[in-house]
Amino acid sequence: MARKAKRAVTNSERGNAKNQDQKGLEKTHKGTNLLILRSDLTNSKTYGVKVAEIPQEWEIYRHLVKERIDRNVTTVWLDIAGNHDNFDEVGHFHFKANAVQSSFTISRTADPVRVSGLGGQNITLLPVDASLKPGIRAYNFLGYLPGDEFKSLRKAAEEAHSRGDIIIFYGHYPTSTIVSSNDLGKLLSAGAVYICGHLHTGFGMANHMWTRYPNGLMELELSDWAHTHRYRILAIDDGRLTWMDVTHPTWPVVLISSVRRSSRGDGLFQYFVRLLVFTDEEIDAVSVRADDNLGHWITCIHGFGPLYSATVEIQYETWEHPANEQEFIKNIQVLVGNTSGTKTLLRVGMAGAGFEYPTPSPVSALILTVKLHDIVSAFIAEHVIQTILC
Template structure:
């Protein structure tokens, strides 16, 4: 059977797509069972917990709860509500919930200039943060565990520099400037919190600090903290600012720490709690997954714009959580039976749920709770009995729910008549509820690899078609007229040496040559490459540069080829047009040039005059664009004649 070229290309595309999808699905698979992969370790650990806990009853023993808040972004230039409502959170919310700890997982301050482009530490923002915590007295009743985020590391030369206000104005900074361990014991629960500081040193100005980095020293520290946590606590909760997908470990002596491997290697690890991604602007509000090593990774939507916080609990060895908007009451969390999506086989004593005698719920409000009730069918409701503190219990018969997925409905009402209602899936036979695809991709795929892949793909799209068309004696045959005319224009453009070579060579230059030389830190000049940044004699393998270059390729270089091809058509076949109509025909170029000038201006605001002058990526590309446009619209007459004859060659 003879296949057409289109069919062959389609088959190749489908093959590549199927390989890509197979690899992606393997990367984001969440059906790994820690128990089956680590049977002996899991059996010993869960048996130890079962012996220690005994049975799930109606007391507050073996119950502990805590809060998380992330991406506060205290700013003196924008949105005063961040400060006033953060003060309410400390003055009221924390005191009503009375958590054993509050995790503040980075970006405590905004550190952005009034123009929203420049970035540097603002002392007054740190003073606000420190004053609110001190004046609220929140640390007298709970443990406040804060850690740095990338905004808290803007324009900081080293961890010991004066501009690193975290070490003086945070709660943990004076004693723990980077990663640290805190062990909490209450109600028969020993819980270790491991804070991961992945801020690179030095800390550059934005935007080249999106990815967190763990150097050799910090990798050794985390391994030490993990061993210490295992020796002191039954459960470990890890927290930091960056998701694991946005953290790279710097290799030293052919060794590199796999952070997910480190967290997952301990059966005591329950979850890694983070922020940083701001729920992708609110588009992915529940960014949760279970990593291949069997622990949960839970990104928390930001406080900055959405005023979100998280309530989490460990009840009889089972980890549960709920994310809540500020000032929305009542706040309700079911701790037994465990939510089916978040079961952790091999890490939690799930067998205890089978023999438990009580449904267990913790409920809070800023006023008294009037009633908590539960139902399995939304028709027959049972009132829960209030025990100590926020704990509400109701007797149940778990053997009635041995098979399949079931739902528990919970309604809580406070004395102001406000009601919270939730639908809680659970299973006793391991039936699970799947995690959504997009959160899994964002949290499980390596961010640096994604940025490199996007940049590489755009580079190929920018260069390969031009090179292929240059070697074609005639434009490729395309059935659709519009497509054929479009390809023909680019084909003609590829024949012009004075345009073809600058476009191709500039694109080839981007993966290798410096993009800018300038003050990436106050008083320190650095060099930006696609593959990283060199400053202060230190190489920072910052993968976000690939995304930054990808913007140039996607929105400047690729459109430039199309616009030049369009200008060439005007020069060859519409040169007799004059006046306003000719100006209108150049509007695409004017629009593209405006975007380039705007990007170059933003780069100047971010990194100063030196980087603007010595900036091949942004500033020099403006000059190149103008030069190529001018060469195209002023193409010599003899060149035009050759191209017209070429266009008339029979196909």
């Protein structure tokens, strides 16, 4: 029976796009899709010159969101304001009127959302809203997290940790651009990852903008959709974070979320592999095998949405590679067949499957770790002084 692959990011659930309460800690969402938009939701530029918010852009955003959620009512849509969404606005008027997470109208922070991971462990997603209010142009290149907001975020993280949840923080501003009197990096290190935007490709100098700090914090930037059409698929399976960046349109897309190895004796090993498969057509079947010369294609079992799994047996007398999960993934092949009759063969490799993170460039590590808020603050202060003197 043909199955339509869902274009998703992780597991979750979404009801009504605008009116349904998203207090995720009252209900654990299972088995559906989650989409995180780290902003900017709009561009607010005319011929390269920044202007105030453009109502037509917000109308387009609201229309597209409604259209997508009407097609898949189970998708949780998590949007958060960026600096482009708040140019010269006192109270985020356009964001409040058009965004899905309208609970920002009540307080600075949207509600935490709790979802179920692929391995059954719960995940709590916590928003980091550092957008300036009001969002005066130029100044809102930096974010600001006040003390009360920091305390609320810390309390939510402590509650999630006490339940044994994996924590994912998401926001618009990287930590290097957030002004805070508290140790934000230490707080975020309690999570598996902090997903952010704003700097995108580091002013065009870094393709993979991510870094891992000495305290364990993993901070992931992502190129903007407007110019590069790049998006990220992220999954947590059995407590392990896997992710990969994809340039649209690229089909099919395969992310290997989990590989477990066990010995059957007499040199026989079993690999249990789970993978997420996305296409722009209806999927007829997904098959895997290890290397060109080993064994036959094994048809994967479909779980739900984009999730497939298979068990691959390997006799190491005929296997020329070390007996570990990494070497298995380096040599795995995936065959995706669609109902149209087309078939695509992928030799994904570790980086291509998301199982091994791409090497961050020295430039990205520098941009994400240098305290840009100190540099920019000094520049803005000098500009203000010169303006006053003139």
